[in-house]
Amino acid sequence: MPETSEAQFDAIVIGAGFAGMYQLHLLRDKLGLKVRVLEQGSGVGGTWYWNRYPGARCDTESHAYCYTFSESLYCSWDWSERYPEQPEIMRYLNFAADQLDLKKDIQFDTRVSGASWDEDVRCWRIMTENHGEYTARFLITAVGCLSAANIPNFKGLDSFKGQWIHTGSWPQDGVDFSGKRVGLIGTGSTGVQATPVIAKEADHLTVFQRTPNYSVPARNAPLTEDFKRSVHKNFEEIARNMKATTNGHPWGVENRRAVETSADEQERLLEAAWQVGGMQFRAVFNDIMVDEAANKVMADFVTRKIRETVKDPITAEKLTAFDHHYSTKRPIIDSHYFETYNRENVSLVDVKEAPIEEITPRGLRTSDGTEYDLDIIVFATGYDGVTGPLTRLNLIGRDGLSLGDVWQEGPKTYLGLQVEGFPNLFTITGPQSPSVLTNMPVAIEQHAEWIANAITHIDQIGASCMEPTSTAVNEWETQVQKAAQATLLITAKSSWYLGANVPGKPRVFLPYAGGMARYRDICEDVVEQNYKGFKVA
Ligand code: N01
Numbered sequence: 001m002p003e004t005s006e007a008q009f010d011a012i013v014i015g016a017g018f019a020g021m022y023q024l025h026l027l028r029d030k031l032g033l034k035v036r037v038l039e040q041g042s043g044v045g046g047t048w049y050w051n052r053y054p055g056a057r058c059d060t061e062s063h064a065y066c067y068t069f070s071e072s073l074y075c076s077w078d079w080s081e082r083y084p085e086q087p088e089i090m091r092y093l094n095f096a097a098d099q100l101d102l103k104k105d106i107q108f109d110t111r112v113s114g115a116s117w118d119e120d121v122r123c124w125r126i127m128t129e130n131h132g133e134y135t136a137r138f139l140i141t142a143v144g145c146l147s148a149a150n151i152p153n154f155k156g157l158d159s160f161k162g163q164w165i166h167t168g169s170w171p172q173d174g175v176d177f178s179g180k181r182v183g184l185i186g187t188g189s190t191g192v193q194a195t196p197v198i199a200k201e202a203d204h205l206t207v208f209q210r211t212p213n214y215s216v217p218a219r220n221a222p223l224t225e226d227f228k229r230s231v232h233k234n235f236e237e238i239a240r241n242m243k244a245t246t247n248g249h250p251w252g253v254e255n256r257r258a259v260e261t262s263a264d265e266q267e268r269l270l271e272a273a274w275q276v277g278g279m280q281f282r283a284v285f286n287d288i289m290v291d292e293a294a295n296k297v298m299a300d301f302v303t304r305k306i307r308e309t310v311k312d313p314i315t316a317e318k319l320t321a322f323d324h325h326y327s328t329k330r331p332i333i334d335s336h337y338f339e340t341y342n343r344e345n346v347s348l349v350d351v352k353e354a355p356i357e358e359i360t361p362r363g364l365r366t367s368d369g370t371e372y373d374l375d376i377i378v379f380a381t382g383y384d385g386v387t388g389p390l391t392r393l394n395l396i397g398r399d400g401l402s403l404g405d406v407w408q409e410g411p412k413t414y415l416g417l418q419v420e421g422f423p424n425l426f427t428i429t430g431p432q433s434p435s436v437l438t439n440m441p442v443a444i445e446q447h448a449e450w451i452a453n454a455i456t457h458i459d460q461i462g463a464s465c466m467e468p469t470s471t472a473v474n475e476w477e478t479q480v481q482k483a484a485q486a487t488l489l490i491t492a493k494s495s496w497y498l499g500a501n502v503p504g505k506p507r508v509f510l511p512y513a514g515g516m517a518r519y520r521d522i523c524e525d526v527v528e529q530n531y532k533g534f535k536v537a
Contacts, residue, residue, distance in 0.1 A: 007036070007132070007133075007134045007135070008034075008134070008135050008136070009033075009034050009035060009036045009134060009135070009136040010027070010033035010034045010035060010136060010137055010138065011027050011033055011034075011035045011036075011136050011137065011138040011139070011140060011455070012035075012036055012037075012038060012124065012126050012134055012136040012138070012139055012140070013027075013035060013036070013037045013038070013140045013141075013142050014037075014038050014039075014112050014126075014139070014140070014141050014142060014143055014393070015037070015038075015039060015040075015046055015141065015142035015143045015144065015147075016037050016039035016041070016043075016044045016045070016046060016097075016102075016106045016108075016142075017044070017045060017046015017047055017048065017049070017093070017142060017144055018046060018067070018093070018440065018441050018444050019046070019142035019144070019428040019429065019444040019447070019448060020037050020039070020046065020106075020140075020142030020428075021037075021044060021093065021096065021097055021100070021102055021106075022067065022069065022444060022445060022448045023037075023140055023142055023428065023448045023451065023452070024037050024102055024105055024106070025100050025102060026448055026449065026451075026452040027452060027455070028105060029100070030452060031452060031455065031456060033455070035105060036105055036106075036107060036134065036136075037102075037105060037106040037107065037142075038107050038110045038112050038126070038128060038131075038134070039106055039107065039108050039109075039110060040109070040110065040111045040112075041108065041109070042108050042109050043090075043094070043108065044093050044094060044097045044102070044103070044106065045089070045090050045093050045094075046142070046143075046144050046147070047144045047146060047147060047168075048086055048089045048090055048093065049090070050147070050168050050169055050170065051086060051167060051168055051170065051190075052086055052170040052171075052172065052174070053167040053170045053190065053193075053194050053378070053380075054175075054177075054194050054197035054198055054201075055193035055194045055195075055196065055197035055198075055335070056085070056086035056167075056170075056190075056193060056194075057083050057084065057085045057086065057193060057218075057220070057335075058083055058084050058089060059083060059189070059218065059278075059279060059332075059333045060083070060249065060279070060439045060440075061082055061083060061249075061250075061278065062079035062080075062081060062082065062083060062084040062088075062223070063079060063227075063231040063238065063250075064238065064242055064248075064249055064250050064439055064441075065084055065089070065439065065440075065441060066079075066092060066441060067096060067441060067445065068235075068238070068239040068242060068441070068442075068445065069445055069449075071235050071236070071239075073096060073099060073100075074232070074235050074239075075232040075235060076099070077092060077095060077096075078223075078228050079092075079223060079228070080222060080223060081220055081221065081222055081223060082218075082219070082220050082221050082222075082223060082278075083218055083220050083278075107131060109130070110128050110129075110130065110131045111128060111129040111130065112126060112127070112128055112129075112393060113127045113128060113129045113394065114126075114127045114393070114394035114395070114396070115127065115139055115393065115394070115395050115396070116395070116396035116397075117396065117397050117398055117422065117423060117424075117425075118135075119398055121135075122137070122423070122424075122464045122465055123135045123136060123137050123424075124136050124137070124138070124139040124424065124425070126139065137424055137464070138424045138426065138455060139395075139424060139425050139426070140425075140426045140427075140428065140451060141389075141390060141393065141425070141426070141427045141428060141430070142428045142444075143389040143390065143393065144389055144429070145383075145385055145386045145389065145429055145435050145436050146168070146382075146383040146385055146386075146389075146436070147168070147383065147388075147389045148383055148384040148385075148388030148389045148392050149166045149168045149169065149379075149381075149383060149384075150381050150382045150383050150384050150388075150501055150502055151166055151379055151381060152185075152356075152379075152381055153503075154356060154358065154359045154364075155357070155358045155359070156358045156359040156360055156361075157359045159359065159360065159361045160359050160360070160361060160363075160377065161361045161362065162363075162374060162375045162376055162377065163175070163375070163376045163377075164359075164376070164377040164378075164379065165376070165377075165378055165379065166379040166381070167190045167194065167378060167379065167380045168383065175376065177198055177201040177202040177376065178201055178202070178203075179202075179203050180202050180203055180375040180376050181202070181203055181204045181206075181363075181373060181374050181375050181376075182198055182202040182203075182204070182205045182206070182374065182375065182376045182377075182378065183205075183206045183208060183363065183364060183372060183374040183376070183377045183378070184198065184205060184206070184207050184208065184377075184378040184380055185208045185351075185356070185377065185378070185379055185380060185381055186208075186209075186210075186379065186380035186381045186382060187207065187209045187210075187211070187212065187213055187380070188213065188329075188330065188332070188380065188382050188496075189330060189332050190380040190382070191207065191380035192213065192215055192332050192334045192337045193334065193335075193337075194378065194380055195207055195337055195340050195346075196334075196335060196336045196337055196339075196340040198378070199340045199343055199345065199346045202345065202376075203345065204345045204346075204347075205345060205346045205347075206346075206347050206348075206349055206372055206374070207346065207347070207348050207349070208349050208351045208356060208364075209318065209319075209348055209349065209350060209351065209352075210351050210352050210355075211322075211323055211324075211329075211352065211494050212318065212319050212320060212321055212322055212323075213322075213329060213332050214299065214302045214303075214322065214326050214327065214331070214332065215302075215332040215333060215334040215337055215338070216274065216277060216278070216279075216281045216302065216331070216332070216333050216334070217274065217277040217333065217334065217335070218277050218278055218333040218334060218335050219275075219276065219277030219278065220335055238250045242439065242442050243442065243516075243517070243520070244517055245516065245517060246438075246515035246516060246517055246518075247279075247437070247438050247439060247515070247516065248434075248438035248439035248440075248441075248442030248443060248516045249279065249280075249439050251280055251283060252283065253282075253283040253285075253286045254283055254284055254285065254286060255286060256269075256284070256285055256286060257285060257286060257287045257291075257294065258284075258285035258287055258288060258291070258293075258294035258297045258298070259287060259291060259293050259294050259297075261285070266297055266301075267301075269284050269285075270284060270297075270298070270301045274301075274305065277333065278333055279331065279333060281333075282298075282327050282331060284298075285297070285298075288326065288327065289327065289328075289487045289488050289489065290486065290487055290488065292325065292488065295325045295326050295327075295328075295488055296325075298326040298327070299322065299325060299326040302326060303320045303322070306319055306320050306338050307320060309338040309339055309342075310338050310341050310342065311341075311342050312341070312342075315341050315348050316341075318348055318350050319338065319341070319348065321350075323493075323494055324491065324492040324493070324494065324495070325488045325491060325492065328487075328488050328489050328491055328492035328495065329492045329494070329495045329496075329497070330436070330495075330496070330497070349366065349370075349372070351366060353368075354366040354367045354368035354370070355367050359377070362374070363377075364377065381501075382496055382501055383496065384502045384505065385436065385496045385497070385499070385501075385510065386411070386430075386431045386435065386436065386510040386511065387407060387410075387411050387431050387499070387505075387510065388502070390403060390427060390430065390431075391403055391404040391407060395422065395425065397419070397421040397422035397423075397425070398421045398422070398423065399421070401421050403419065403422065406419065406420075406421060408506070409506050409508070410499075410506040410508030411430075411431035411432055411508070411510065412473050412477060413427070413430055413431060413432045413433075413468075413473065413476065414468030414469075414472045414473050414476050414533055414534070415432070415433060415468075415476060415519075415522070415523060415526070416429070416430040416431055416432040416433025416434075416435065416447075416511075416512060417430060417433065417447065417450065417451070417523075418466070418467055418468045418534070419467075419468070419473075420467055420468050420469070420470055420473050421467070422467065423465040423466065423467040424465055424466060424467070425467075426447075426451045426454070428444060428447045428448060428451070429443050429444060429447055431510050431511070432476060432477070432480045432510070432511070432512050433447065433511065433512050433519065434511060434512050434513075434514075434515065434516045434519050435511050435512075436497070436510075436511050437497075437511045437512070437513060437516075438516045442516060443516060446516070446519075446520055446523070450523050450527075453527065454466060454527075454531070454534075457527075457531065457536070458536060461536065463536045463537055464537065465535075465536070465537050466531070466534050466535070466536045466537075467534065467535055468533055468534050468535070469533055469534070469535055471533070472532075472533025472534070475533075476533075479512075479514070480509065480512050480513075481508075481509060483512055483513040483514035484509035484513045486513070487513055489509065489513055490509060497509060497510055497511060498510070
């Protein structure tokens, strides 16, 4: 690749995680296009390349956290545990990249610094920090929903004499916690996963919690040979189920309402589901996301379980002072998270009561004047989710409009796939698509396939550009907000689904909450109606 001169491609894909890899395969191997993937990391993996923090593991079961577009690819890989750990996901993605011979068209260590649409020649000009400029008719973002770190602007952070790390850019050679006083800020999925593992290694771990979260035991375990054989044998059924369910998992939600179930039966069903563990716990009843009374059944059960687990009543109280309904923030599953608070070397600090005021050279100080001496501070403080990875790309559309400006009051897209004024830009798992509310590989495959079909259509009719109409964008926004309003998701005011974790971010519900199956039908219907809502010129 030229270092400074322009390089021309049919399509440039940004990011080499699940999404960018599959998009490359489709565009290069099925459509015969000249494609280049630009990837900031030194290897494939996307989110999983960067998230190497202790305990990093997917909470989708491994047999469903993989590509399903190819039976032979699916059946040539064996997962070792119920939930895949980060190193195993990396091995899987490298295996897939090698099987599909993708790496030769991925340019690693290449950070995209901006891209602008050139209306005269109808192409995108893509700038990189260190590898010159590229042009492409199509620009496809495969940057994930959770890749733009949210690092709170704490006073004094620069003065800290120890080491501080955000979990999303974990050092490749790890962090040694032995003999160290560690502070961990944040109790979302990441903090909950990292806490038990760091606690085992550190001298002392202090967890700084602003908002407690519900969590259910994952009950991870090695997979048996029988199970491995059965998922290969039942590939077609598993893949079909993943496409048919609301959440993209191979299991559906029971057709049973909590409010119509007796208290004894509720208890029996929930106890059984608790023992099985995992995300399926949510699937015991079908009314928990729409009916507060039903939701309370779940919330009360989980609260009781946490209080039974955590021995110190003050800590248990803090861990269950929930500010939201069950599962209305991103649901969490854990491996011995609550048990970890029974260890002598772990303490919990409520930073809602007394917020972190300042990072000091020796640690941090909270607003009640308490000083915490720390050697390492782990920021498990999450992400500028869904929109952040895109607005940080410095994308400039027609008439010099920046994406950040167009989305100042929240994202405006059509189907989460395209933005008006940004022709031929496609956003895999973009805002206002199901994305983070589903099993991601399912959402990714659906988007990558839709985009490949749209590009085929553009070429077949001899057009050069595609972008949505403003009517379609406005109508989609109404549908997205309506779908969220129909659920209790909208009531979780501190959720990153609403952008609440990033100061100054507009409070708008970011993903489409109408379910993956319905969304797939909508996208297919748009195609059947000759790409209704898109201008193909
Ligand atoms: O981030 P989060 P995450 N002072 O935003 C706290 C996916 N994921 O990295 O809730 C003090 O959920 C913040 O507090 P609050 C998954 O989709 C998946 O954990 O805003 N605290 C919160 O506790 C997940 O949802 C997997 O009040 C501050 C925490 O930091 C998403 O990634 C594993 C603070 C951030 O929680 C993000 O998860 C890991 C401040 N100034 C992640 N600012 C699996 O598949 C923020 N916080 C298993």
